[in-house]
Amino acid sequence: MKTLLPLALLALFQPPRPVTSDGAQLFEAKVRPVFAARCLSCHKGTQAAANLRLDIPQGWKNVVASGKLLKAVRHEPGVAAMPPTGTKLSERELAGLTEWVRHGAPGPVTLAKPDPAKHWAFQPLQKSPLRSPEGVEAMVEAKRQELGLSRNASAPKSVWLRRVSFDLIGLPPTPSEIENFLGDKAPGAESRVVDRLLASPRFGEKWESLLTMPSAPSAPKRSCF
Ligand code: HEC
Structure with missing residues (x-):
């Protein structure tokens, strides 16, 4: 019996996956490519045109809230048409930006950089309460009760x-x-x-x-x- 346990433990202790969210995916799929290709040449960093930075979420917050960003790219009156040179954004790009604004203009997910020394692989080994068949049984039993499932009778x-x-x-x-x-x-x-x-x-x-x-x-x- 003992020899099978390490395999089960290996499956339990996989490192956690990075968090993603729908909002961040929307930004990555429909907004970042447009900004990068058509806007950032003028709207990034400390020298950004009109003091509008589109390379950080705080930068676009105000123009999204005031409606100026969508007006500018749709060439609606009240704000300079953007981008000022070259072709207008395509209908698809405009639809993507509109959808993104409707979702509250989310930015990319920024994960706090984890301290490498805290990686699970560098932690000293600890005795796990699961390191016995009884421990596994207890865990299964707790989950069973939580889900309100009844146990099958033991097999003959x-x-x-x-x-x-x-x-x-x-x-x-x-x-x-x-x-x-x-x-x-x-x-x-x-x-x-x-x-x-x-x-x-x-x-x-x-x-x-x-x-x-x-x-x-x-x-x-x-x-x-
Ligand atoms: C070639 C440089 C350039 C590019 C590329 C460009 N802009 Fe601009 N943008 C400007 C300048 C210059 C202004 C100020 C225009 C004015 O006030 O007449 C401006 C103004 C704006 C404003 C109005 C800001 C405000 O507070 O009134 C918005 C919104 C804007 N740009 C969005 C964009 C977006 C979105 C893109 C990409 C689709 C883009 N811009 C691409 C140069 C650029």
Whole structure:
């Protein structure tokens, strides 16, 4: 049983993924490319034309709120038409900017730079409460109660033996294995079965056969590597 635990723990401790939001995606997809190609040559940094910076969210806040930004790109009266040279923005670009303004003109997601020394890989190992089969059971039980699910009755011993045998070695138990297990009333009978199966050459053969099995007829033979 013990040998399988590290695999389960590995899955639990994947590093968190960076946060993204719909607003930031909208900005990245429909606004940043337009600003970059058509506006930033004049509207960025401390020398920005009309003192309007489009390279930072605080910069565009006022012209978005006053409606000037959309008016300028739509060439509506009351503000200079933008961009002042070259072609007007396309209908698609205008629709993108309009949608973005309607969503409150979100900026890109700025993630605070994490301290590299705090990366999980550099933390000293700690004893996890999950580092025992009982810990995993407790976690599953807590989630079960939270979701209000009821537990299935335990499988009968013969069914359990069949399942664990197929799981680990891909073969059903032999009649004498069934008889031995049904007769083993001492505590830890299940663990002894699992240890026997893990020690069996059939265990390695089963996993080897899965790794070398092509997933599609055209796939290379060792498709996992
Ligand atoms: C070639 C330089 C240049 C480019 C490119 C340019 N602008 Fe401008 N922008 C200006 C100048 C100069 C003004 C001031 C015009 C005036 O007041 O007559 C201005 C003014 C504005 C204003 C009005 C600011 C205010 O407070 O009145 C807005 C809004 C604006 N630009 C948006 C944009 C957008 C959006 C783009 C890209 C689609 C863009 N501009 C591209 C030079 C540029």
